[in-house]
Amino acid sequence: MATTCVVGILWGDEGKGKVIDYLAADTDFVVRFGGGHNAGHTLVLPSGKLVLHLIPSGIVHPHTVNVVGNGVVVDPVHLCSEIDKVRQRGIDIVLGKNLLLSERAHVILEAHRRQDQWAEGLRGSGKIGTTGRGIGPAYADRCARIGLRLGDLLRPERLRAAMQGLALQKNAWFAPSGLAPIDVEAAVRELAAAGDRLRAGIVDAGAVLRAAQKAGKRILLEGAQGCLLDVEHGTYPFVTSSHASTGGAFSGTGLPPHGMRVVGIAKAYATRVGEGPFPTELKDELGDKLRIAGNEFGSTTGRPRRCGWFDTVAVRYSAALAGVDELVLTNLDVLRGFPLRLCTGYLLPDGTRTADLPAFDLDVARPELIDLPGFSEDLRAVRSFDALPANAQAYVQAIEQHTGVPIRTISVGPERHQVILR
């Protein structure tokens, strides 16, 4: 199948960036379909680590066209500086050639960032733990039909009118809420300047992608976040504000729902940044040890990631939701020297057991865990399944058995070549 969609299976940071960079070698287009610069996708290149937030993870390959789809919310000022940063690493970016931006993608404004941080402050101990980058308010304004789109940045009259319309509504409650009112002229100046820089890349990306698909081009759709952060299917309200599962791949690109291969990325253990339920979380020294072994600190905010056991209930749920054909299991090398445990069910406070992810009360679900024998070998140089220690093989097979999804690719290190294909 010429179109492949890559989605995160839990709460993000599963190693999508690494896997997409790896798969992009055989791809013509790499397309981000959702989220914004809340995402942090890490590539480990010979020249060192590169963290991408908005630019798709195929950008290192000179032959790929990288597309920021209409489902992404774009902070144009951030995007300009990210382009500069990537270019400084010696990676060529030519807007309109290897980087296209959907004219329909909505814009994150400075006001959205302030609103995001203000809302978190109001939530107090019930905070979501957002990245504070304005993602939620930008998507909210898209739904409220007062948002600005990237194409507006190229149309001075429309830009001013759209900013005025948005400010009219927001300033009506910003001032009484203690937020500084939006300065329309300052925003217009900043956005028009960013628009000038990005002009050559702002196109009807949906039309380009539909034509490419028709012509048989190989398209890789790059998910951001993970299925359990999906605004509708995730652990609401502790989610992001976009459709992070496969559903977002159609609405977020303008591609029709023709068949595609869906690849789910899951870590060999579970992590989460920010607040919200996490049944298999390790709140003890073992969790701290796992955080250090896996270098589990957020790629975007640097926050320590919460760590826990692999959760086959959550993975089975997400795989079903996303229509996953196969899983890529990442970070297996990190589990060297750790006890291995899998969650295979939840016990609820009323004494019942479930093997399904509930929409409510996940915070009081207790994990049912099974033990497996661990391994002590260094896996980073292993390149075939048969060469893995028997206990590591058995762990992979147990995950397949409990999730019902085949694992065809195993990642044993952050670098592109540290991969085992089965």
Ligand code: GDP
């Ligand atoms: P993404 O948001 O899904 O792209 O993931 P992030 O880049 O935020 O976080 C994944 C982290 O794991 C990054 O630091 C990667 O370099 C690293 N990583 C990816 N795959 C592997 C792997 O197989 N083993 C190890 N040790 N690290 C990995």
Ligand code: IMO
């Ligand atoms: P990648 O693509 C991990 C989390 C935040 C917070 C919640 C809402 O790198 O996997 P938001 O700023 O989106 O309103 O925050 O979602 N979050 C992520 N966690 N990886 C990400 O992206 C995330 N993007 C958002 O920590 O809990």
Ligand code: MG
């Ligand atoms: Mg990340």
